[in-house]
Amino acid sequence: xxxxxxxxxxxxxxxxxxxxxxxxxxxxxxxxxxxxxxxxxxxxxxxxxxxxxxxxxxxxxxxxxxxxxxxxxxxxxxxxxxxxxxxxxxxxxxxxxxxxxxxxxxxxxxxxxxxxxxxxxxxxxxxxxxxxxxxxxxxxxxxxxxxxxxxxxxxxxxxxxxxxxxxxxxxxxxxxxxxxxxxxxxxxxxxxxxxxxxxxxxxxxxxxxxxxxxxxxxxxxxxxxxxxxxxxxxxxxxxxxxxxxxxxxxxxxxxxxxxxxxxxxxxxxxxxxxxxxxxxxxxxxxxxxxxxxxxxxxxxxxx
Amino acid sequence: xxxxxxxxxxxxxxxxxxxxxxxxxxxxxxxxxxxxxxxxxxxxxxxxxxxxxxxxxxxxxxxxxxxxxxxxxxxxxxxxxxxxxxxxxxxxxxxxxxxxxxxxxxxxxxxxxxxxxxxxxxxxxxxxxxxxxxxxxxxxxxxxxxxxxxxxxxxxxxxxxxxxxxxxxxxxxxxxxxxxxxxxxxxxxxxxxxxxxxxxxxxxxxxxxxxxxxxxxxxxxxxxxxxxxxxxxxxxxxxxxxxxxxxxxxxxxxxxxxxxxxxxxxxxxxxxxxxxxxxxxxxxxxxxxxxxxxxxxxxxxxxxxxxxxxxxxxxxxxxxxxxxxxxxxxxxxxxxxxxxxxxxxx
Numbered sequence: 001x002x003x004x005x006x007x008x009x010x011x012x013x014x015x016x017x018x019x020x021x022x023x024x025x026x027x028x029x030x031x032x033x034x035x036x037x038x039x040x041x042x043x044x045x046x047x048x049x050x051x052x053x054x055x056x057x058x059x060x061x062x063x064x065x066x067x068x069x070x071x072x073x074x075x076x077x078x079x080x081x082x083x084x085x086x087x088x089x090x091x092x093x094x095x096x097x098x099x100x101x102x103x104x105x106x107x108x109x110x111x112x113x114x115x116x117x118x119x120x121x122x123x124x125x126x127x128x129x130x131x132x133x134x135x136x137x138x139x140x141x142x143x144x145x146x147x148x149x150x151x152x153x154x155x156x157x158x159x160x161x162x163x164x165x166x167x168x169x170x171x172x173x174x175x176x177x178x179x180x181x182x183x184x185x186x187x188x189x190x191x192x193x194x195x196x197x198x199x200x201x202x203x204x205x206x207x208x209x210x211x212x213x214x215x216x217x218x219x220x221x222x223x224x225x226x227x228x229x230x231x232x233x234x235x236x237x238x239x240x241x242x243x244x245x246x247x248x249x250x251x252x253x254x255x256x257x258x259x260x261x262x263x264x265x266x267x268x269x270x271x272x273x274x275x276x277x278x279x280x281x282x283x284x285x286x287x288x289x290x291x292x293x294x295x296x297x298x299x300x301x302x303x
Numbered sequence: 304x305x306x307x308x309x310x311x312x313x314x315x316x317x318x319x320x321x322x323x324x325x326x327x328x329x330x331x332x333x334x335x336x337x338x339x340x341x342x343x344x345x346x347x348x349x350x351x352x353x354x355x356x357x358x359x360x361x362x363x364x365x366x367x368x369x370x371x372x373x374x375x376x377x378x379x380x381x382x383x384x385x386x387x388x389x390x391x392x393x394x395x396x397x398x399x400x401x402x403x404x405x406x407x408x409x410x411x412x413x414x415x416x417x418x419x420x421x422x423x424x425x426x427x428x429x430x431x432x433x434x435x436x437x438x439x440x441x442x443x444x445x446x447x448x449x450x451x452x453x454x455x456x457x458x459x460x461x462x463x464x465x466x467x468x469x470x471x472x473x474x475x476x477x478x479x480x481x482x483x484x485x486x487x488x489x490x491x492x493x494x495x496x497x498x499x500x501x502x503x504x505x506x507x508x509x510x511x512x513x514x515x516x517x518x519x520x521x522x523x524x525x526x527x528x529x530x531x532x533x534x535x536x537x538x539x540x541x542x543x544x545x546x547x548x549x550x551x552x553x554x555x556x557x558x559x560x561x562x563x564x565x566x567x568x569x570x571x572x573x574x575x576x577x578x579x580x581x582x583x584x585x586x587x588x589x590x591x592x593x594x595x596x597x598x599x600x601x602x603x604x605x606x607x608x609x610x611x612x613x614x615x616x617x618x619x620x621x622x623x624x625x626x627x628x629x630x631x632x633x634x635x636x637x638x639x640x641x642x643x644x645x646x647x648x649x
Binding site: 096113116275281 | 432444602605617
């Protein structure tokens with residue numbers, strides 16, 4: 001308890017510490033938002049709740065880590081992870097996801113849970129259970145007498161995440177395929193009547209989601225660490241963000257992603273690093289309870 | 304009850320009692336099989352019969368373990384000191400202390416888990432469909448993380464309980480029969496419950512909750528009662544497990560979300576959702592599959608299990624009982640009327 005109060009006091013005594021926490025939170029939140037955007041895409045278009053989302057992220061990270069080990073410049077890992085995860089996503093779609101789209105919601109949840117277990121274990125068998133990261137070898141910038149440290153690697157990571165997000169948004173807005181995806185998410189049957197091959201759209205959407213996650217993972221491995229079994233927490237965070245923001249609400253997803261990143265950093269600063277995962281999960285419960293209360297109010301109006 | 308049915312139950316009881324003596328090397332595995340049967344049957348109470356797919360029933364298993372261990376220790380020693388020294392070896396338990404602690408602990412675990420189910424259910428039962436599943440999964444994961452940071456119950460180290468006082472083989476038998484007894488009581492109870500008005504009411508909630516409510520069923524009360532009963536038995540099973548395993552820690556043993564927490568769902572889906580025998584058959588097949596892969600597929604067992612989950616969920620969701628019901632409806636007392644052209648219309 002004393003320690004918690006001490007940590008809280010620190011925040012007020014040195015206001016710049018807040019700045020450091022917020023910068024850290026926003027940086028990691030940007031990557032959460034990417035994974036969450038992929039989840040919202042798949043959820044909105046084909047009504048599949050993908051619990052393997054976090055394992056796509058981790059798999060992308062391992063691809064980048066692996067090619068960096070081969071001597072390829074680490075930054076090339078990001079597009080490479082994007083491409084390879086695109087292929088893996090397509091295979092998973094053809095094998096499993098295509099058969100759960102029309103089924104009830106719990107089916108997709110459990111099926112992707114099975115995929116998540118398989119992927120985590122395959123990564124564990126291939127790369128071992130140690131935590132891994134890629135060192136880019138850039139320096140760290142210091143501000144405010146060293147209170148705020150910003151590694152250049154993190155800045156590059158955030159920039160790449162932003163570029164990726166902008167590319168995806170532009171693609172969804174202006175390309176023919178992006179329009180088809182949005183049309184399918186609005187009304188799959190009408191889209192089919194109008195000549196859109198929804199099966200193709202579904203396969204494309206799921207592959208795109210896996211690719212976005214893979215690229216996010218490749219950025220994460222340059223800045224933080226990955227481990228085969230970290231996947232589930234990324235999936236949970238993506239669920240928190242999407243439940244908080246709602247489907248098809250891109251600014252909401254970005255805001256919620258950044259907010260959750262910052263809240264998590266505050267939580268782990270105040271309560272200690274051991275609580276970081278617990279905080280992510282508790283935030284999910286808070287969001288769910290809050291949503292429930294909202295719905296309850298609207299039900300009362302109907303009475 | 305017909306003679307054939309009585310005979311069947313008598314033979315089953317005989318097998319249950321004879322199994323640990325016929326296969327003395329597999330007593331622990333047989334006890335685990337009973338554990339799987341108990342958690343699968345209780346999961347089916349909400350998942351199959353009531354239509355609320357919980358992914359967080361493992362919460363009651365873990366909480367049962369801890370509740371049982373804390374009570375079991377507390378009757379002899381201060382808990383904080385005991386967990387601080389992190390050893391059952393240092394503190395000696397007399398026979399009376401051991402058995403009294405175990406009995407009180409296991410009972411307390413069940414009651415405590417029921418209370419937890421009432422509280423958690425009050426908040427989560429307004430969630431529908433996948434949100435309920437994710438919400439309960441969240442509760443289980445959060446509980447595991449919080450307990451592993453709680454020093455009073457040993458933190459990430461877990462708790463080491465005293466060892467069974469007499470002969471080890473006798474201990475294995477003791478735990479086998481504890482599990483088997485709990486399982487048999489649960490089966491008799493469910494066999495009776497599914498035939499009562501209560502069983503009909505929770506089936507109505509599964510089929511159409513709004514209509515059930517309109518018919519005057521107080522749905523929240525029924526849902527909470529069902530989950531509390533399920534939680535009681537899972538808690539008791541957790542308490543027995545705590546004493547059987549002797550040492551347990553929060554993330555991998557107690558709140559093992561991705562192991563037992565998912566296995567129980569797969570057992571039910573494999574055997575057939577919403578049937579009395581489905582979870583039992585599913586649990587037996589699953590347990591055999593698991594033991595075989597664990598022994599022969601070193602390192603790949605998790606991949607095989609993940610594949611089993613995906614295949615079961617995607618291709619075989621009705622389960623064995625559902626498939627039998629479809630192909631042999633007359634076994635279930637469903638009359639099939641033959642239409643004029645000879646085809647079957649049920």
